[in-house]
Amino acid sequence: MGVCAVQLLRELAPGDVELVELGCAGPDLALLLEGAQRAVIIDAVEAGRAPGSIVEFAPEGAPANLRFCTTHEIGLLEALGVARALDKLPRRTVVLGVQVASTAPGRELSPAVRAAVAQVARRALALARGERSPARRPQGGRADGR
Amino acid sequence: MRELEINIENITRVEGHGNIVVTVREGNIVELRLEITESPRFFEAMVVGRAWSEVQAICCRICGICSIAHSNAALRAVEGALGITPSEQTALLRRLIHYGEVLQSHLLHCYFLAAPDFCGAPSIVPMIETHREVVERGLRLKRLANDICRAVGGRHVHPITMAVNGFTKLPELEELRALRERLEEARGDVQATVEFFAQAELPQFAREDAKFLSLRAEGQYALVEGEIATSDGRRAPVESYQELVREYVVEHSTAKHAGLGSEDVPYAVGALARVNINYDLLHPKAKQAAEALGVAPPCGNPFMNTRAQVVEVVHCVEEAIALLGELERRGLAAEETAVEVRGGRGVGAVEAPRGTLFYDVEVGDDGLVSRANLIIPTNQNLHSIEADMRALVPQILTRGEDEVAHTLEMLVRAYDPCISCATHLVEVHFE
Numbered sequence: 001m002g003v004c005a006v007q008l009l010r011e012l013a014p015g016d017v018e019l020v021e022l023g024c025a026g027p028d029l030a031l032l033l034e035g036a037q038r039a040v041i042i043d044a045v046e047a048g049r050a051p052g053s054i055v056e057f058a059p060e061g062a063p064a065n066l067r068f069c070t071t072h073e074i075g076l077l078e079a080l081g082v083a084r085a086l087d088k089l090p091r092r093t094v095v096l097g098v099q100v101a102s103t104a105p106g107r108e109l110s111p112a113v114r115a116a117v118a119q120v121a122r123r124a125l126a127l128a129r130g131e132r133s134p135a136r137r138p139q140g141g142r143a144d145g146r
Numbered sequence: 147m148r149e150l151e152i153n154i155e156n157i158t159r160v161e162g163h164g165n166i167v168v169t170v171r172e173g174n175i176v177e178l179r180l181e182i183t184e185s186p187r188f189f190e191a192m193v194v195g196r197a198w199s200e201v202q203a204i205c206c207r208i209c210g211i212c213s214i215a216h217s218n219a220a221l222r223a224v225e226g227a228l229g230i231t232p233s234e235q236t237a238l239l240r241r242l243i244h245y246g247e248v249l250q251s252h253l254l255h256c257y258f259l260a261a262p263d264f265c266g267a268p269s270i271v272p273m274i275e276t277h278r279e280v281v282e283r284g285l286r287l288k289r290l291a292n293d294i295c296r297a298v299g300g301r302h303v304h305p306i307t308m309a310v311n312g313f314t315k316l317p318e319l320e321e322l323r324a325l326r327e328r329l330e331e332a333r334g335d336v337q338a339t340v341e342f343f344a345q346a347e348l349p350q351f352a353r354e355d356a357k358f359l360s361l362r363a364e365g366q367y368a369l370v371e372g373e374i375a376t377s378d379g380r381r382a383p384v385e386s387y388q389e390l391v392r393e394y395v396v397e398h399s400t401a402k403h404a405g406l407g408s409e410d411v412p413y414a415v416g417a418l419a420r421v422n423i424n425y426d427l428l429h430p431k432a433k434q435a436a437e438a439l440g441v442a443p444p445c446g447n448p449f450m451n452t453r454a455q456v457v458e459v460v461h462c463v464e465e466a467i468a469l470l471g472e473l474e475r476r477g478l479a480a481e482e483t484a485v486e487v488r489g490g491r492g493v494g495a496v497e498a499p500r501g502t503l504f505y506d507v508e509v510g511d512d513g514l515v516s517r518a519n520l521i522i523p524t525n526q527n528l529h530s531i532e533a534d535m536r537a538l539v540p541q542i543l544t545r546g547e548d549e550v551a552h553t554l555e556m557l558v559r560a561y562d563p564c565i566s567c568a569t570h571l572v573e574v575h576f577e
């Protein structure tokens with residue numbers, strides 16, 4: 001899903017927006033984010049919502065029941081935590097999570113997720129251009145990438 | 147303590163998902179297994195019916211940490227099937243990017259997965275508060291390793307320039323010169339890495355009958371080619387891998403296990419295996435590092451795999467500096483990369499960061515893949531991990547349950563398993 005979103009963004013994004021298909025998060029994310037003014041991260045999530053739904057949040061305000069569908073390295077939120085602890089996280093960092101329909105192996109995106117790709121790409125572009133995110137930290141809870 | 151029940155779900159700081167289950171009653175182990183719960187990945191089935199030119203691009207996606215090793219093994223297998231011998235320039239560039247990935251992977255494991263144990267931290271973020279300089283150093287070195295892979299492969303993971311019989315784009319000589327200078331400047335950080343891991347305390351343990359397997363090549367510490375070699379003296383060409391490496395399905399794991407030869411003896415692959423089998427071919431500075439780290443063959447302590455990885459970091463930095471110098475002297479030239487398609491079978495074997503990786507690919511006369519068999523390093527280690535746990539548990543049974551559990555997790559982490567790579571099934575039918 002993220003790969004498809006980045007491919008679409010390559011056609012849409014202006015020159016001062018750097019697009020990276022990272023594959024999976026890791027401590028390297030801190031290196032990538034260092035020096036940026038704003039960062040938008042697109043990833044597949046399991047948030048108990050309808051497939052194709054988009055959740056938007058700041059890293060420290062991730063919903064408590066959120067799971068990232070990753071099998072590699074450390075989870076995205078932990079990677080962002082590393083970046084923050086090393087003072088490399090841009091002040092305006094937003095995560096856009098797309099609810100998956102299934103994490104079973106397959107060759108195609110599900111119809112609902114495919115339909116969400118354009119929407120999440122447009123939202124990412126707006127945020128990268130400076131639009132403020134309404135995402136707020138929820139009361140209590142801890143974002144730990146689990 | 148003669149009663150013990152350990153059930154660790156989702157071992158932390160390993161790549162992928164696995165559980166440790168150990169039950170001891172009246173001092174006897176009644177249950178012990180490393181459950182691999184990762185979903186199967188189906189890559190062997192996925193490449194069947196695809197073109198010879200697609201195997202590398204598909205299979206490098208098996209893993210985000212060892213995608214270059216998968217690329218190199220896949221390309222060697224496909225080239226073997228098509229009867230192609232790539233140019234010396236291609237061989238040198240593939241070796242260079244392979245060094246870059248070994249560095250990426252080992253630095254990730256040492257600094258971000260293993261180091262928290264040595265700093266008394268549960269994970270990376272708390273470790274930053276107490277050992278910030280250590281984490282910053284790990285990131286600096288990893289950035290350099292990433293940049294080696296990006297310069298040759300087009301990006302730091304899932305390379306896009308590596309192709310059958312060559313590269314779709316060559317790096318600029320200026321880029322290579324800059325990388326060599328950065329590697330030379332990084333020697334201070336590399337030495338600090340040796341010193342840090344030399345002082346980290348490790349459990350003292352070794353299974354008496356532990357065996358190791360890796361590639362071995364004449365005149366060179368084998369990472370991208372060689373014949374199969376074992377610590378008990380067996381040798382075989384890679385094409386005959388199935389005589390030595392027997393894979394099989396186990397009930398409690400979605401990843402297959404492997405045993406040596408017909409006796410199904412557990413064996414380990416990875417940095418410690420390579421250092422045990424190829425110590426004489428290490429760069430002199432890597433041998434100095436091995437001495438400082440207390441790594442000397444025959445070493446049967448699996449916890450020392452992390453230190454063996456540090457030895458290989460030194461080796462790969464020095465070898466990469468020399469190789470970059472050679473490439474600068476030779477220059478780079480555009481080459482003919484056309485391929486004449488014919489049917490055949492090829493076996494490619496490389497040393498991925500975690501151990502020996504086998505690709506066995508058959509291509510039809512139509513250029514489509516008819517069969518593929520992949521043997522992943524972590525699959526080969528799972529049997530050895532369980533054998534180690536079985537030998538270790540009686541030795542630490544009198545300790546508190548938390549300490550036993552933590553020691554077993556450290557044991558699994560020491561192998562640096564890549565569980566996502568290891569989970570695949572042979573027969574899947576896509577409609």
